Amino acid sequence: AQSVTQLDSHVSVSEGTPVLLRCNYSSSYSPSLFWYVQHPNKGLQLLLKYTSAATLVKGINGFEAEFKKSETSFHLTKPSAHMSDAAEYFCALWVSSNTGKLIFGQGTTLQVKP
Amino acid sequence: NAGVTQTPKFRILKIGQSMTLQCAQDMNHNYMYWYRQDPGMGLKLIYYSVGAGITDKGEVPNGYNVSRSTTEDFPLRLELAAPSQTSVYFCASMWARRETEAFFGQGTRLTVV
Numbered sequence: 020a021q022s023v024t025q026l027d028s029h030v031s032v033s034e035g036t037p038v039l040l041r042c043n044y045s046s047s048y049s050p051s052l053f054w055y056v057q058h059p060n061k062g063l064q065l066l067l068k069y070t071s072a073a074t075l076v077k078g079i080n081g082f083e084a085e086f087k088k089s090e091t092s093f094h095l096t097k098p099s100a101h102m103s104d105a106a107e108y109f110c111a112l113w114v115s116s117n118t119g120k121l122i123f124g125q126g127t128t129l130q131v132k133p
Numbered sequence: 134n135a136g137v138t139q140t141p142k143f144r145i146l147k148i149g150q151s152m153t154l155q156c157a158q159d160m161n162h163n164y165m166y167w168y169r170q171d172p173g174m175g176l177k178l179i180y181y182s183v184g185a186g187i188t189d190k191g192e193v194p195n196g197y198n199v200s201r202s203t204t205e206d207f208p209l210r211l212e213l214a215a216p217s218q219t220s221v222y223f224c225a226s227m228w229a230r231r232e233t234e235a236f237f238g239q240g241t242r243l244t245v246v
Contacts, residue, residue, distance in 0.1 A: 028173065053234055063223070063237045070232050109175060111235075113227075119183045120191065121166055121225070121235055125175035 021046050023112045025124035033132050038082075038097040040127045042110035045091060052093040053111040054084055057126075063109065069093060080104070105131045135159050139224050139238035146214045146245045154209040154241050156224030164227045165207040166235065167191075167199065169220040176223065182207055183229065214245045 026041040044050060054066040067078025074086040084095045093110060110124040140155045158165065163184045168176040168191075178191030182201040196218060198210040207226075211218060221242050227235040 025175075055237075062239045063225075065234050068234050113235075115229060118189070119164055119229060120178060120181060121164075121227070122178065123168070123176040125173070 021050075021112055021114055021118075021120060021122050023110050023122050023124040025108075025110050025127050027127050028125065029128045029130065031130040031132060032100045034102055035099050038095070038100045038104065038129065040095040040108050040110075040129065042093045042095065042124060043091055044093060044110075044112050046112060046114050048114045051113040051115065052084075052086060053113070054078065054082070054093075054095050055109045055111060057107045057109065059106070066095070066108075100129075100131045102131050102133065105129055137224055137226055137236050137238040139222075139241050141241060142239065143242050144244070146211075146243065148214060148216065148245060150214050151210070151212050152214070152243075154211070154222055154224075154243075156207045156209065156238060157205050158207075158224075158226040158236070159205065160226060160236065161204060162226035162236075163204065163229050164235075165201065166225045167197075167207070167209045168223045168225065169193065169218075170223060170240075171220050179209065179222075211243075216245050219243060219245045 022045045024043045052069045055063040067076045069076050069086045077083045082097045108127045113121045137158045166181045167179040177193045180199040182188045224238040225235040
């Protein structure tokens with residue numbers, strides 16, 4: 020069965036320090052993986068996606084993620100946090116050769132302190 | 134270019150009432166999804182559809198029904214609303230290809246009192 024686990028429900032960093040948001044997945048088929056961001060009272064915006072090409076994926080606003088099949092992970096990173104990065108982040112999994120479900124993790128709230 | 138449109142944006146229902154949340158997309162996507170979002174719980178899949186006439190249950194389908202008579206529309210029906218259905222509902226659509234991603238509507242905030 021497919022599943023997505025975000026290992027931290029809440030992450031707090033200081034402005035200018037690195038960000039690491041962790042995501043593990045479980046899938047019997049080759050996955051597509053996504054990171055979405057949701058600012059308060061807003062919809063979801065795509066940050067980046069992995070769909071079988073390069074394992075290091077660059078997204079918007081300086082974020083990037085690395086697909087590691089051996090570790091079944093897709094962690095999101097950013098070298099230097101900005102106050103505007105404070106939001107809810109969701110990791111998602113889609114398997115085209117299976118049911119077509121798009122499954123989300125529980126979300127990680129990123130707090131950025133001045 | 135409208136993308137994914139959800140209506141209404143807000144709604145208050147009384148216990149036992151019924152309503153339909155509308156979702157329409159103009160990108161000719163074959164896959165469509167309905168999620169509910171509760172604080173600290175992420176997005177839970179309610180129902181999804183891989184094409185017109187085909188629907189399937191997600192993680193939390195109880196109390197909901199869907200239909201997909203056209204490629205564009207994927208309405209979510211709540212029968213006999215209960216307080217536990219108070220949530221924010223999101224509709225999404227995507228192509229069934231690995232190179233794509235899901236596009237989301239702006240959400241419907243539903244309160245059942």
